[in-house]
Amino acid sequence: MKKTVKMKRKAEKIILSSVLAGTLAAGIALQEASAEEFTGTQLKKIGVFLSNFTECSFTSISRGNFIDHPGEMVKFAMCHNWINTKRYRLTKKCGKESSKYNNFVQLDPKYVAETVKKYLDYDFREHQGYGDYITYDGHTYCMPAASGEQTPHVKAVSAQMMDDGTILVRGSSYYPDAETYADDNINVKAVIRPYVWNGNSTWSLVKLEMEEKPFPH
Numbered sequence: 001m002k003k004t005v006k007m008k009r010k011a012e013k014i015i016l017s018s019v020l021a022g023t024l025a026a027g028i029a030l031q032e033a034s035a036e037e038f039t040g041t042q043l044k045k046i047g048v049f050l051s052n053f054t055e056c057s058f059t060s061i062s063r064g065n066f067i068d069h070p071g072e073m074v075k076f077a078m079c080h081n082w083i084n085t086k087r088y089r090l091t092k093k094c095g096k097e098s099s100k101y102n103n104f105v106q107l108d109p110k111y112v113a114e115t116v117k118k119y120l121d122y123d124f125r126e127h128q129g130y131g132d133y134i135t136y137d138g139h140t141y142c143m144p145a146a147s148g149e150q151t152p153h154v155k156a157v158s159a160q161m162m163d164d165g166t167i168l169v170r171g172s173s174y175y176p177d178a179e180t181y182a183d184d185n186i187n188v189k190a191v192i193r194p195y196v197w198n199g200n201s202t203w204s205l206v207k208l209e210m211e212e213k214p215f216p217h
Contacts, residue, residue, distance in 0.1 A: 038159040046169055049203055050190055051153040052080055052119060054173065059152070059210040063120050070126035077115035077124075078107060078134055078143055087111050094142040095135040103145040112141060118197050121204035150175055150215055154190075155182035166193050166206055178216045187211040 038046075053061065056079035058072075066073050081087055082105050094104035109127050116124035129136045134143040152173040160168045169190040174182035188210045192203040 037161065043156040043159060046159060046167075046192070046203065047154045047156040047171060049119075049192065050156065050169070050171065050188070050205075050208060052084070053205065053208055054154055054210060055083060055151045056080060057149075057151055058208065059173075059212070060208065061205075062207040063122070063205055066116075066120055067122060070124070071128055071130045073116045073120070073122070073124055073126075074112060074128060074134060074136070074141070075130045076119075077112040078105070078130075078141060080115050080119075081105075081107055081111055082143075082145070085111075090145060091142075094144070095137060105143050105145045107141040109136070109139075109141060118202070119205060121193070121195055121197075150177055152210070152213065154188050154210070156188075157186060162191075166191050167203070173210055173213050175215055185213065187213055 053059075053076070056076055058076060061072070066076070087107065088111075089106045090103045091106050092099055092103065094106070097104075112127070113124040116122050127136055127138075134141060136142075153176050154171045154173055156169050156171040158170045162168055169188070169192060170186050171188040171190070172182035172184065172186055173188055188208075190208045191206040193206055195202055195204040197204075
């Protein structure tokens with residue numbers, strides 16, 4: 001009887017050791033997965049995501065700032081569509097202004113709302129103009145078709161998942177028209193949130209801060 005009890009206890013110890021070993025291995029695997037969560041390809045995509053803001057001259061902004069100032073969301077959406085899409089129309093007239101020589105960009109307001117939703121996860125309804133630069137007549141957005149100044153892009157160098165589910169990103173800015181690669185000066189800090197838009201995994205902006213880096217000469 002005693003021999004049977006000893007054998008049973010020994011078997012229980014073996015099972016417990018196996019369970020602990022399996023748990024430890026799973027923990028190590030989880031750590032490795034976490035460490036490898038952001039691959040070079042993913043960091044590149046994060047950099048492109050943040051560059052959508054910096055190329056439109058938004059280098060120090062938060063989602064809250066955007067929401068508090070709807071005109072800034074209009075400015076971002078118009079700029080983004082002008083640079084990255086072909087959903088606009090080029091015309092010679094913008095509201096009361098017309099020109100035989102200069103083009104104007106006209107954009108359906110649904111694309112402004114769509115862009116805001118995609119990058120900020122915000123349901124935009126506050127359609128309005130932006131200063132003297134962007135007009136809105138209740139049906140169509142319009143602005144001059146200007147190239148603008150040289151603006152920076154972002155190379156994401158590191159990304160860390162935070163306890164609240166957001167991602168802390170550090171990176172370096174560079175000017176693609178003058179530089180092939182970003183330098184080692186980490187001057188970008190951003191917080192983004194994992195987000196599914198139109199069935200695709202992406203991010204929405206929480207906050208972006210970029211220290212100014214002069215245009216190289």
